Amino acid sequence: MRSEQAKPVKLSEYRVADHVVKTVHLDIVLHPTATRVTAVLAVEPHPQGIAGAPLVFDGDGLTLAAIAIDGRTPAPEAYEATADRLVIHNPPAGPFRLTLETVVDPQANTQLMGLYRSSGTWCTQCEAEGFRRITYFPDRPDVLAVYTTRIEAEKKAAPVLLGNGNLVEAGDLPHGRHYAVWHDPHPKPSYLFALVGGDLAEVSDTFTTRSGRVVKLGIFVEHGKEDRCAYAMDALKRSMRWDEEAFGCEYDLDVFNIVAVSDFNMGAMENKGLNIFNDKYVLALPDTATDQDYAAIEAIIAHEYFHNWTGNRITCRDWFQLCLKEGLTVFRDQEFSGDMRSRAVKRIADVRLLKSHQFAEDAGPLSHPVRPEIYHEINNFYTATVYEKGAEIIRALKVLIGAEAFRRGMDLYLVRHDGDAATVEDFIACFAEASGRDLTQFFLWYRQSGTPQVAVATRHDPVAGTFTVDLKQTHLPTPGQDVKQPMVLPLAFGLIGPDGAERPLFTEDGKAVPGVIALDAAQKSVTFSGHPTRPVLSINRGFSAPIVLKTDLTAADLGFLARHDGDAYNRWQAIQTLATDHLVAASRKGAALAGGVDILADALAAVLADAGRDPAFAAQALTLPSESDIARELGAEVDPDAIHAARRALRLAIRSRLDGTLSDALSRFATPGPYSPDAAAAGRRALCNVALDLWASGGEADRLATVAARHRDADNMTDRFAALAVLAQHPGADREAALEAFRERYRADALILDKWLALQAAIPEAATLDRVKALLADPAFAMTNPNRLRALVGSFASGNQTQFNRPDGAGYAFLAEVVIATDPRNPQVAARLLSAFRSWRGLEAGRRTLARAALERVAATATLSADVRDIVARSLG
Ligand code: PHE
Ligand code: ZN
Numbered sequence: 120m121r122s123e124q125a126k127p128v129k130l131s132e133y134r135v136a137d138h139v140v141k142t143v144h145l146d147i148v149l150h151p152t153a154t155r156v157t158a159v160l161a162v163e164p165h166p167q168g169i170a171g172a173p174l175v176f177d178g179d180g181l182t183l184a185a186i187a188i189d190g191r192t193p194a195p196e197a198y199e200a201t202a203d204r205l206v207i208h209n210p211p212a213g214p215f216r217l218t219l220e221t222v223v224d225p226q227a228n229t230q231l232m233g234l235y236r237s238s239g240t241w242c243t244q245c246e247a248e249g250f251r252r253i254t255y256f257p258d259r260p261d262v263l264a265v266y267t268t269r270i271e272a273e274k275k276a277a278p279v280l281l282g283n284g285n286l287v288e289a290g291d292l293p294h295g296r297h298y299a300v301w302h303d304p305h306p307k308p309s310y311l312f313a314l315v316g317g318d319l320a321e322v323s324d325t326f327t328t329r330s331g332r333v334v335k336l337g338i339f340v341e342h343g344k345e346d347r348c349a350y351a352m353d354a355l356k357r358s359m360r361w362d363e364e365a366f367g368c369e370y371d372l373d374v375f376n377i378v379a380v381s382d383f384n385m386g387a388m389e390n391k392g393l394n395i396f397n398d399k400y401v402l403a404l405p406d407t408a409t410d411q412d413y414a415a416i417e418a419i420i421a422h423e424y425f426h427n428w429t430g431n432r433i434t435c436r437d438w439f440q441l442c443l444k445e446g447l448t449v450f451r452d453q454e455f456s457g458d459m460r461s462r463a464v465k466r467i468a469d470v471r472l473l474k475s476h477q478f479a480e481d482a483g484p485l486s487h488p489v490r491p492e493i494y495h496e497i498n499n500f501y502t503a504t505v506y507e508k509g510a511e512i513i514r515a516l517k518v519l520i521g522a523e524a525f526r527r528g529m530d531l532y533l534v535r536h537d538g539d540a541a542t543v544e545d546f547i548a549c550f551a552e553a554s555g556r557d558l559t560q561f562f563l564w565y566r567q568s569g570t571p572q573v574a575v576a577t578r579h580d581p582v583a584g585t586f587t588v589d590l591k592q593t594h595l596p597t598p599g600q601d602v603k604q605p606m607v608l609p610l611a612f613g614l615i616g617p618d619g620a621e622r623p624l625f626t627e628d629g630k631a632v633p634g635v636i637a638l639d640a641a642q643k644s645v646t647f648s649g650h651p652t653r654p655v656l657s658i659n660r661g662f663s664a665p666i667v668l669k670t671d672l673t674a675a676d677l678g679f680l681a682r683h684d685g686d687a688y689n690r691w692q693a694i695q696t697l698a699t700d701h702l703v704a705a706s707r708k709g710a711a712l713a714g715g716v717d718i719l720a721d722a723l724a725a726v727l728a729d730a731g732r733d734p735a736f737a738a739q740a741l742t743l744p745s746e747s748d749i750a751r752e753l754g755a756e757v758d759p760d761a762i763h764a765a766r767r768a769l770r771l772a773i774r775s776r777l778d779g780t781l782s783d784a785l786s787r788f789a790t791p792g793p794y795s796p797d798a799a800a801a802g803r804r805a806l807c808n809v810a811l812d813l814w815a816s817g818g819e820a821d822r823l824a825t826v827a828a829r830h831r832d833a834d835n836m837t838d839r840f841a842a843l844a845v846l847a848q849h850p851g852a853d854r855e856a857a858l859e860a861f862r863e864r865y866r867a868d869a870l871i872l873d874k875w876l877a878l879q880a881a882i883p884e885a886a887t888l889d890r891v892k893a894l895l896a897d898p899a900f901a902m903t904n905p906n907r908l909r910a911l912v913g914s915f916a917s918g919n920q921t922q923f924n925r926p927d928g929a930g931y932a933f934l935a936e937v938v939i940a941t942d943p944r945n946p947q948v949a950a951r952l953l954s955a956f957r958s959w960r961g962l963e964a965g966r967r968t969l970a971r972a973a974l975e976r977v978a979a980t981a982t983l984s985a986d987v988r989d990i991v992a993r994s995l996g
Contacts, residue, residue: 125985130439130492136257137168137175138210140264145254147234149241149272149316151226154234155184158221158254160264163214174207174217176255179233179248183255185220205255221254228252229903229944237382238341240317241277242395246388247438247497250309260435261540263306270314271298277316279339283307283391285373303391305371308434308540313390315339315378322348326359328369334359338401339378347402350413350796351377351420358421361455366529368428377401377420381869384905384947385501387419389426396423399870399906405794407871409837410801417459422452428533436540438497442489442565443543445501446509453510460798463687464735470662470688471739473511476503478667479751481570483957484994486597490543490565495989498947504568511665512564518635518663519561519609520554528553560639563606569597571606573638575670579653585627586614586650588658591642592666598996607639611663611686614647614654619683622654635663655679660686674700674718681722687736694722694740698769702749705765706758716769720776727780734788735802741809743769746920747958756963759924763883770816777813784810794835801837808841818849830857840874847878862899872899873910880915887922888929891915902941905948912937916955923955924962928969931956935973938987939980946984953977953990971995 144159164170183200186193188211198207205219228235233252234243243249251258268282274297280289284303291297301314319339326334336355338348355377362368372392383397400419403412429451430444457465480486480503487500489509494500517525528550536545543565551558571592578587590610594603613634614622624632627648636645636658655676659668672680672693680693697719704713723741730737746766750757774781788803788810811829815822823846830842843861846854858879865871876899880891894900894911901907916923916934923930934955942949959970977983978991 125495127493127495128438128497130437130490133437133439135165135167136259136262137165137172138162138257139165139262140257141214143264143266145266145268147268147270147314149225149270149277151236152224154223154225154241156221156223156254158217158219158256160217160219160256161214162210162217164210164212171212174205174210176205177248177251177258178203178205178255179252181221181223181252181255183219184222185218187218189215190218200255203251219254223253230947231382231384231905231945232947234314235382237380239276240315240319240378240380241272242315242317242378242380243313243390244384244388244395245312245390246310248310250312253312256309258309259437260308260310261437263308263434263538263540265304265306266312267300267302268312268314269298269300270316271296272316275318277318279315279317279319279321281313281315281339281376281378281393283311283313283393285392303372305391305432306538307391307431311389311391311431311434313388313393313395315393315395318342319378320345322352324352324356326356326370326375328359329363330369332370332373334370334372335374337374337376339376340398340401341379341381344379344398344402347404347407350403350408351401351416354417354420355424357417357459358424358455361421361458362425362428362451365454365458366428366451366533368425368533370427371432375424377423381906382904384945387423389423389430391427391431394423397906399873402870403796405796405835407836407868408796409840409874410796410804412836413796413801414456414460418452418456421455422448425451425455432538433533433536434540436542438494438500439490439492440542441497441500442505442509442512443541443546445506446489446511447513447546449506449510450513453514461733461735461802463691464733464739464798464802466661466688467691467736467739469507469510473503473507473662473665474751475745475747477507477665478570479747479958480504480954481508481568481597482751482754483960484598484996485954485957485990486568488566488568488600492566495992496950496985498986499950499989508665511662515564515609515664516550516558516561518611518661519607519637520550520556524554525550560604560607563604567594567603567606568600569595569603571608571664571666573608573610573659573664573666573668575656575658575668577656577671579650581651581653583648584651585646585648586654586656587644587646588612588636588656589642589644590636590638592638593641598993605639605641607637608664608666610636610638610658611660612636612656612658613660613685614650615657615680615683615685616654617652619679621685622650625649634660655683657684657686657689659689659692660684661688662692672696674715678718678722681740682725687733691736691740694719694726695744697722699744699749699752702744702762702765702769703752705768706749706753706762710765710768710772713765716772717776720773723773724777724780727777727784730784730788730806733802734806735798738802738805738809741806741813747917750920750958750961753961755961757958757961757966758963759920759966760926763921767816770813774813774816781810781814785814794837804835804837804841808838811841812845812848815845815849823849823853827853827857836871840878844878847882850884866899869899869904870906873906876900876907876910877914877918880911881918883919883921885922885925887915887919888925888933892933903944905945908937908941908948908952912952913955916952924966924970926965928966928973931970931973932976935976938977942980942984942987943982946986949984950986950990953987953994956994959994 140160142161146157148155232249270280280299282301287302288300320342322338324336377394379398379401387396429447532549574591576589677693684690701715726740749762833839938953
């Protein structure tokens with residue numbers, strides 16, 4: 120484990136490494152508990168480094184078995200090797216060869232960083248700072264080297280040996296052993312290093328790049344799971360083609376391998392030529408995966424593949440620049456999914472995720488800039504802010520400068536910085552150059568934390584025929600940032616006439632204007648002419664700027680937009696706003712006093728009537744804001760029970776108004792024929808399943824019987840699980856029987872049982888905490904596996920607002936206990952679970968006190984990891 124109170128790392132203190140490594144030759148002899156690693160490194164002083172400085176390499180939990188400088192063992196006083204550092208006091212002044220031998224214990228590596236074992240397979244995870252757990256190294260992304268890796272193992276235990284790059288040699292050795300040598304010609308930082316050894320099945324295919332390179336594709340999985348890889352392979356080939364067409368990026372090695380492992384801290388990792396995946400994001404069959412799982416697999420396969428250019432060919436200078444690769448690559452995977460599926464629906468899903476994760480993070484104590492300036496533990500910065508807000512900024516940039524300048528900027532970036540470890544400044548400079556614009560103010564998006572708030576008011580003068588839009592931006596203080604500057608917010612907009620048609624946009628002096636307002640001052644007013652009758656403003660179309668928007672649109676205006684807005688995103692947003700306004704009011708003062716239900720129900724009825732156009736869109740419209748969405752809107756004095764009651768009442772009110780239409784939808788949108796994961800079929804299923812959920816929301820016995828029958832008769836996991844989720848909302852023997860039957864049916868399938876765990880953890884009933892505690896002892900659960908922990912404990916803490924926030928504080932105490940128990944084994948996962956407290960300050964006083972007590976209990980634990988210590992300190996700070 121890392122030293123306890125390490126000094127924070129600051130962006131302002133960046134300087135180059137004094138010693139860099141040009142080539143790395145690794146010889147790794149795999150053994151369950153004593154894997155020997157011999158590293159031969161071509162080291163040289165950095166020309167801009169401090170001349171004559173000692174050599175200082177990073178380590179983490181290492182023991183040095185042997186060392187040689189240019190083949191000679193140095194005197195013991197010439198160097199110092201501790202668990203976390205190697206120092207050579209007077210290294211040679213010029214280039215030299217450093218040989219290091221370390222021995223590591225993969226079996227004992229429960230952090231899942233560095234070299235570890237997952238179900239008997241040896242695998243690695245090096246981002247961000249895991250390579251230093253394998254050998255001493257300048258483990259920082261700006262040290263780029265060419266790697267050659269020889270892997271040796273017992274052939275029976277590990278018939279498959281994989282490394283980065285291309286296979287250059289392989290063969291048998293005496294005593295049932297064998298080896299493989301992999302060479303990666305592309306210089307890379309150590310965080311992109313990977314190796315895998317194990318007894319795995321391979322599914323292979325090929326892809327021919329646009330210049331005619333034939334790439335051998337392999338997906339490696341546990342034996343018996345070969346039939347679950349077809350969708351991932353197809354997604355990979357589509358990603359490779361799309362990146363050539365959309366961004367001009369062609370693959371650059373002869374092989375591209377993906378390995379699925381069952382113990383993984385994150386989603387997946389973009390190691391050069393050897394992506395390693397959480398198996399959840401590879402394996403899928405109609406009976407094992409839901410439509411959502413298929414969509415996530417497609418997105419993550421694409422994301423990791425796209426990193427080959429945005430992340431690997433062009434990497435980050437330091438970890439402060441993490442959004443340079445992550446925000447950009449999320450933007451790219453979102454665009455890919457948008458092209459593969461319904462663009463509007465993809466956008467809606469992305470914004471939903473952004474608001475529920477990133478806006479919540481940005482409104483609480485863990486708020487940080489997309490490019491932070493200080494960190495104690497980099498693992499805690501793989502956040503919704505860096506990823507999702509990082510992607511939004513790029514989308515906003517594209518709206519601001521236009522698609523053509525954006526494409527020129529991207530092209531310039533990919534050429535100019537190929538092979539570099541770059542900064543966000545480097546990236547933005549390419550777009551400034553390509554667009555001819557000064558992007559200094561735009562850069563505030565990277566530096567200022569918090570979500571900008573925009574208030575919009577409109578004025579109509581029927582006599583002059585003018586329509587004026589008054590815009591005002593404000594910025595709330597966030598940790599470390601009390602005062603902020605106005606930013607540039609690109610607001611895509613349109614004006615809609617009473618007939619529902621888009622009105623042409625003219626200024627007062629009759630000039631045509633484009634449909635984007637760049638709000639670049641604290642306040643701005645824009646007046647349009649040619650409007651004898653009042654148009655309705657549709658603003659922030661497509662969610663062009665990631666802001667909190669408050670408009671003076673009336674409920675009637677929103678109902679009008681829900682029907683007539685040419686922008687599908689804003690049609691959805693209008694409905695969400697109607698629902699949110701109602702739920703916020705109802706959570707404060709009770710449903711009876713909150714209005715707007717009729718307008719909302721009418722809008723939903725209209726959506727359902729028109730659902731044939733895009734069933735997936737209708738499904739999104741019928742999905743009300745979540746309980747945590749309402750909590751975020753309330754901001755302070757949050758009572759999760761009041762929110763739950765308000766939401767439940769609204770669902771029943773909507774149902775009573777739409778009842779017949781809902782049951783009609785079930786037959787109207789039934790998917791004919793066998794299951795296919797394509798977007799159109801998935802959209803029909805999504806609509807049926809939200810309709811089913813609403814239709815049965817009263818819990819009537821006959822309706823639940825229908826749901827149970829759908830559960831039983833489903834021919835795919837999407838419908839089977841959706842029906843089970845409806846049943847789970849309604850207590851009784853039938854629910855328990857269905858849950859038990861599901862468990863029996865999938866008893867051997869951990870990924871499916873994760874769904875079963877998660878579903879139970881999310882039941883909004885007082886008995887759930889006891890159920891969750893009982894499930895900790897269920898054979899389907901394992902405290903050591905991140906997916907199991909996230910499914911059970913993560914879903915409880917983040918997906919069950921009323922029960923995590925029990926008024927007696929027992930939910931908080933439970934999470935604190937699990938975090939404290941998990942931390943010694945896996946700090947990264949423990950820290951992530953703990954961030955479920957990110958909105959605790961907004962709770963009403965009683966819960967706030969109890970949440971603070973639980974956090975303080977964690978803080979008082981003697982031996983916390985740097986990861987958990989950082990989250991708890993910032994949460995309480
Ligand atoms: N770089 C990975 C991705 O986004 C995420 C990751 C980070 C995985 C750290 C493992 C460890 O694609
Ligand atoms: Zn990524």
